[in-house]
Amino acid sequence: MTEITADSVRHEVRAWLQANWNPNLALLEWRNKLIDSGWGAPHWPKPWYGRELPVGMVPIVDEEFERAGAVSVARTGIRTLAAATILAHGTDLHKEKFLRRILTGEDTWCQLFSEPGSGSDLAGAQTRAERRGNKWVVNGQKVWNTSAHKADWGLLLARTNMDLPKHKGLAYFIINMRQPGVQAVPLRQMNGHASFNQVFFTDAEVEPEMLVENDGDGWKIATTTLMHERRGADGLRRQPRGSDRPERIYREEAEEIRIALEPYKWYPQRMGRVDLIVERAKETGRNRTAVAGSPEGARNVSRR
Ligand SMILES: Cc1cc2nc3c(=O)[nH]c(=O)nc-3n(C[C@H](O)[C@H](O)[C@H](O)COP(=O)(O)OP(=O)(O)OC[C@H]3O[C@@H](n4cnc5c(N)ncnc54)[C@H](O)[C@@H]3O)c2cc1C
Numbered sequence: 079m080t081e082i083t084a085d086s087v088r089h090e091v092r093a094w095l096q097a098n099w100n101p102n103l104a105l106l107e108w109r110n111k112l113i114d115s116g117w118g119a120p121h122w123p124k125p126w127y128g129r130e131l132p133v134g135m136v137p138i139v140d141e142e143f144e145r146a147g148a149v150s151v152a153r154t155g156i157r158t159l160a161a162a163t164i165l166a167h168g169t170d171l172h173k174e175k176f177l178r179r180i181l182t183g184e185d186t187w188c189q190l191f192s193e194p195g196s197g198s199d200l201a202g203a204q205t206r207a208e209r210r211g212n213k214w215v216v217n218g219q220k221v222w223n224t225s226a227h228k229a230d231w232g233l234l235l236a237r238t239n240m241d242l243p244k245h246k247g248l249a250y251f252i253i254n255m256r257q258p259g260v261q262a263v264p265l266r267q268m269n270g271h272a273s274f275n276q277v278f279f280t281d282a283e284v285e286p287e288m289l290v291e292n293d294g295d296g297w298k299i300a301t302t303t304l305m306h307e308r309r310g311a312d313g314l315r316r317q318p319r320g321s322d323r324p325e326r327i328y329r330e331e332a333e334e335i336r337i338a339l340e341p342y343k344w345y346p347q348r349m350g351r352v353d354l355i356v357e358r359a360k361e362t363g364r365n366r367t368a369v370a371g372s373p374e375g376a377r378n379v380s381r382r
Contacts, residue, residue, distance in 0.1 A: 082131065082132075082135075084135065084138055087120075087131060087135050087138050087139065088138050088141075088142060091117055091120075091138070091139050091142045091143075092142050092145075092146075094115060094117055095117075095142060095143070095146045095148055096146075098111065098112075098115070099146050099147075099148040101147070101148075101149075101323070101325040101327050101328065102325060102326070102327070103327060104326065104327065104330065105149065105183070105326075105327050105330035105331055105334070106182055106183075106184070108149060108327060109149075109151055109152070109181065109182045109183065110178075110182060112150070112151060113127045113151065113178055113181050113182065114127075116128055116129040117129070117139060118150065118151035118181050119151060119161075119181060120135065120136060120139050121133045121135070121136055122165065122177075123165070126165065126173055126177055127177060127178065127181060147321065147323070149327055149328070149331050151181040151182070151183070152180065152181060152182065152183030152334065154334070154335060154338035154339065155186060155187065155224075155225055155338045156186075156187040156188050156189050156224065156225065156229070156233070157180045157183075157185065157186060157187045158180075158306075159187070159189065159233065159303050159306050159307055160176065160180060160187040160231065160233055160252075161176075161177060161180045161181075162302070162303070162306040163233065163290070163299060163302050163303045163306070164176055164177060164290075165177070166299075166302050167250075167290050167291050167295075167299050167302060168290060169287070171287055172252065172288075172290070176231070176252075183334050185230045185231055186225065186228055186229050186230050186231075186338070187229055187230070187231050187232065187233065188223050188224065188225050188226040188229035188231075188232050188233070188255065188262075188275075188277075189223065189224070189232070189233050189303065189307075190205075190220045190223055190226070190232045190233060190234040190235065190253070190277060191203070191220070191233075191235045191300060191303075191304075192220060192221050192222045192223070193205060193218070193219060193220055193221060194219060194221050197222075200235070200300070201244045201245045201248065201297055202244055203235050203236065203237055203248060204218060204237060205217070205218025205219065205220060205234075205235075205236045205237060205279060206218055206236060206237050206238075206240075207234075207236035207237065207238050207249055207251060207284065208238070209238075212286060213283045213284065213285065213286070214249075214251065214283070214284040214285075214286065214288075214289065215281050215282070215283055215284075216234070216236055216251070216253065216259075216279040216281075216282040216283075216284060217279055217280060217281060217282075218236070218279050219276060219277065219278050219279070220234075220276065220277040220279075221265070221274070221275075221276045221277075222265075222274045222275075223262070223274060223275045223276070223277050224273065224274055224275075224341050224342075225275075225338070225341050226255065226262040226274075226275040226277050227262040227263075227264050227275050228337065229255045229262070230254070230255055230256060231252055231253065231254060231255060232252070232253045232255050232260075232277070233250070233252065233303060234250070234251040234252070234253045234284075235248055235249075235250055235296050235300050236248065236249055236251060236296070237249075238293050238294070238296075239293075239294070242294070245297045246294055246297070247294070248294070248296030248297050248300070249289055249290075249292075249293045249294065249295065249296040250289070250290040250291070250295065250296040250299040250300060251284045251288055251289055251290065252284075252288040252290065253282065253284050253288065254284075254288075257282060257283065258282075259279060259280045259281045259282035259283070260277065260278075260279060260282045261277065261278045261280075262275045262276075262277045263275060263276045263277070263278065271343070272341075273341040273342070273343075274341070320332040320335045
């Protein structure tokens with residue numbers, strides 16, 4: 079067996095791109111070709127669109143894509159967390175149904191963990207999932223759910239047993255966000271932007287096969303998702319830059335990035351960014367308002 083080295087990987091991906099990269103293809107057509115080659119997610123398992131390369135070699139592949147100006151798979155948003163969780167805990171059906179469409183960018187995802195009464199105390203989640211006949215039926219409310227109003231699928235942590243200790247009574251579901259009984263309501267911030275949502279469930283249904291692992295495993299699986307969120311350990315997630323080149327494929331990718339990053343533009347923690355404040359002050363004509371040290375100025379600010 080030939081040894082895999084940084085040089086051999088670089089050589090191989092470069093040759094593949096030289097033979098295959100075509101900026102005149104449509105984004106979806108290109109990504110399907112890329113996914114079939116295994117270079118879209120080279121650290122993923124071979125049966126699931128990868129090449130089983132060590133995750134440390136992914137940056138080498140990325141460098142070659144950048145050098146060639148080639149578009150990669152979809153990497154924005156919660157979809158990468160969904161992929162990492164499904165790879166670790168999903169059934170073949172989950173992998174078959176979701177992984178390719180995550181990489182092509184056809185499906186978008188959201189994370190449905192936090193609730194009004196369970197943020198830091200996540201295991202205290204009260205959203206209920208009950209088994210009724212051959213379906214799970216979900217009732218309750220989530221909050222702070224980034225991009226939920228645009229999502230096709232959600233990663234849902236819900237309580238299935240009220241009697242067990244809180245960490246044990248949870249299950250993890252993949253829920254279809256585009257069904258009656260699921261309502262995502264954007265949560266408007268005091269800066270006028272809506273980065274998050276509240277999501278309300280009223281008898282929303284989940285097929286039994288969309289339970290991930292077993293009833294009672296919710297906490298364990300949520301921990302996987304959160305671990306990937308904290309560490310970016312999936313090796314896929316990165317801030318895509320996009321390109322302003324004129325070909326259709328770049329325009330399609332730029333639009334995908336624009337939609338995915340829209341909520342992040344005005345995340346509350348960015349309120350401290352002076353560059354954004356200056357821009358906003360200019361837009362609203364407030365850059366001429368004297369503020370510092372003036373009681374009148376302070377009143378102007380508090381009225382905004
Ligand atoms: C930018 C951003 C994006 C997010 N996106 C999502 C998302 O997509 N999906 C999702 O489900 N959630 C999301 N969240 C929610 C997030 O992950 C946390 O669950 C949530 O912010 C914490 O809950 P809370 O705001 O209710 O705070 P609380 O839990 O009420 O905590 C408030 C304060 O009390 C402190 N505190 C809490 N409990 C204790 C204790 N026992 N002892 C001492 N101190 C304590 C906390 O440290 C904190 O300072 C997002 C949050 C942010 C900021």
